[in-house]
Amino acid sequence: MTSRAAPSQAAPSRAFVSLIGAGPGDPGLLTLKGKEALSRADVVLFDYLANPELLLWCPQARTIYVGKKGFSEYISQEQITALLISTAQAGAGQRVARLKGGDVYVFGRGGEEAEACAAAGIAFEVVPGISSAIAAPAYAGIPVTHRELARSFAVLTGNVREGDAHYERLSGVDTLVLLMGVRNLGTIAADLIAAGRSPDTPAATIQWGTTPEQRTVTGTLSTIAAEVARAELEAPAVTVVGEVVRLRERLRWFDKAHSGPLAGRQVAVTRTREGGSGLADLLRSMGANVLEVPLIRYAPTSEPETVRAVLNDLAWVKWLLLTSQQAVVSLFAELDEAGLDVRALGHLKLAAVGPATARSLWEHGLRADFVPRTSGARHLGAELPAAPGEALLHFTSQVAEAELQEALEARGLDYVRIEGYRTEAAQPAQNELERLRNAEVVTLASGSAARHLAALAGTEFTVAVMGPQTEAAAREAGFRRVVVAENPSLEALAAAAVRAILEP
Template sequence: MSAFVSLIGAGPGDPGLLTLRGKAALEAADVVLYDYLASPELLRYAPQAERIFVGKKGFSEYISQEDINRLIVEKALEDGGKRVARLKGGDVFVFGRGGEEAEACLEAGIPFEVVPGISSAIAAAAYAGIPITHREAGSSFAVLTGNEMLRDDERLDYRAYAGIDTLVFLMGVRTLPRIVEKLLAAGKDPGTPAATIQWGTTPRQRAVSGPLADLPRLVQEAGIEAPAVTVVGEVARYRARLRWFDRGTLFGRAVAVTRTREGNSRLGDLLRQRGARVLEVPLIRHEGPQDPQTLYRTLSEVANGAYRWLLFTSQQGVSATFAALDEMGFDARALAGTLVAAVGPATARELEARGVRPDFVPSQPGALHLGRELPARPEQAVLHLTSQLAEDALERSLEERGLTLARVEAYRTLPAEVSEEARAELAEAEMVTLASGSAARAFAALAGTDFPVAVMGPQTEAAAREVGFARIVAASEPSLEALVEAVERGLNS
């Protein structure tokens, strides 16, 4: 492996604004150096990597730029060469000192790439409903740094900028009074529309707007602090008309998403689209079976036609089964002589993604419905590949019909290791989503039941009530979209 550095613009705060190239670079990284303004949620794309926080906040530097440059080089050259991802808020080269980091790589002889990011100069304004340019209000703009106002040898000639239609100031909250003073002295109209946006593109976004001359007072009264972007120009008038992000049905509401699978959370993405502040809480982790040889032997029997029906009651069961088939040198063709049933649409989609269309899915999701409706006969052998914590509802419902179920462990379900930081965030949750009975039990064990919860499916609702949740909102149908609607009902009722 050879040394390589990716300088990645993380975007302005919304994790959904990371570029596809940035995501790919994170997935390939051995080490990630991330800063204060890069969303921590982006680290989910690099679970394999060593993570090092090199953040700078406001005017208090936790680590100098020179030390960051040195660390990038050291990590890239470590152990014969590593792939280092330097994750920076906004864009790498827009007041991000990415040029200095690139020069450090060049001087050390380390190959590097620059992955541009969406700058907060444009994105924060857009999320506040302010177009940086508009045919009727502005055809030119300039992006400036408010930090220049702290220098004794001020470099900015405000007379040169006063005639530009739109001015965008980054890192300028502390120096805003002086910025406004200089603009007015340079001839800018005191009544020029202006706005300051804090934490733009995130559920913490706040903004104030008004005449340029009044903006410092308005910002102080609102308690707006860094990180913030200030926009000065006629385009700022459009906020009243085009404001969209902070009008989302869940804007700013804290919703805990309990994850029982590794990887990204589509539910979290749907909630973010409505403005929610998503607290992703992994409750369960999965490991291979305690006795893999039994699983391999059973799958060999499946390939030889020993079972008429193969049942899947979770997406993880599908993943684990196909991982085992791959280790054995098999693929989906090993199931060709077996009828396959899925407990619900999500599990069915997981099978279809692997080239297997289920022969049966019950009218309603759930192990109980699968057991009652499965079109199997008593003489047919039925196999259930599941975890060691599988509920017995499926087995009981099949036994009532005279069917015998063989159950084999395909994976193990274990409690996740939840950080103290994640536990502290849970205290802020206004609603918790539960998509399975195992999630209900795991969350209750982790944080108790004194939370309102939105649940998906009757079995999840029953499990939630059984462990002690009292404030429950049920989704109208077994889909993530319906679960989001349940969250909205619960929080807005």
């Protein structure tokens, strides 16, 4: 795979590794430099705590899951480091991104991976990330420092062997932040008390901080382990010990902002490999824990000569039919490849299958001449104000639904279809498929998405679909529990997802 370098930066002539901190879980907390490094990567190795949604910034890259979870490792650190080096050495100019949860150097073993790169003579960079040590408490309403309560803090690992903690050295530190300490929390708390901390010191444990799954329990140093066990909190979790915990009830904000109808519920949003979906933002605003799953990728047409020949001779066409936003994007890409611009469409009438496609045309400076009252290929075919003898050109993908052609030909209209782009299956990473199977509802915006989901993961899902055409495709693919959006909008599809979860 060819590396895609940023416009201002040439591709490297030798292997290059980016060690990137993915942040604590909220995909919005990835740094701009981290996003840039991902966009240039040929291969991405990502771990258990790196939000897989961050992979939307590297659609061209091959992704490798190297997840480790607590004491149940899928792959050892030594194996990960060896894989990182061998992957970087696999080809000249290979760009490899190592995406690590939190910050690269804060208990992330990034130092070991950097040492391995240096020893192998591989150029590398370190892109710091936001550590859960400060982000999880902040999202829980706990500042780790405060002028009146805490002038210092320390970040500790909870993975310590007996006798190695030396907590008495921390007697002057106001706030303690413990990472990876849930399993040993009772022992750690007892050792801190033995080292001089008051048993009544406020404490809080935050699980899955900064994500919609975030859960927080509070107590004191003497009770926090029991409170965590009672709430059944598990890793990943951060524990804060200090007077700043008292501020939580006044400063908690994330819990309240994510208390909508889908608070804590699991929703999968299917999308293209090339980009994210505004639907995910709507669902998150309702409190959902959203997984964006790439089921589809768009590729250039397999018939470029034919497409460009047609675009250079559109005199015979009366109506140009566009049935997706991607059709609009690909149309303008192919015009550019043919050395043409919007003037080539000047004599045509433009028909859009629905408001979203019409909006995409508008963004390119064109107004649709016709949009059916109800979105969908069947309605477009039935309502299009074309007369017999007027040639209709449908610019679409190789998997266009037959409904439009059948409706138009039933009216005696001349219909020609051209493959302007290709819709292909995208292969999600293994851990994305594992998380997908935990989703309470999966949203589908196209028939292609329905078919690809069925092929990849089966049909034992509740699905919320965009319109009757997608509903028909989903039922044909074998999905039995299908909830249909009331109109073809992202808001309606989000509402359908709510109904799918909350209504029996």
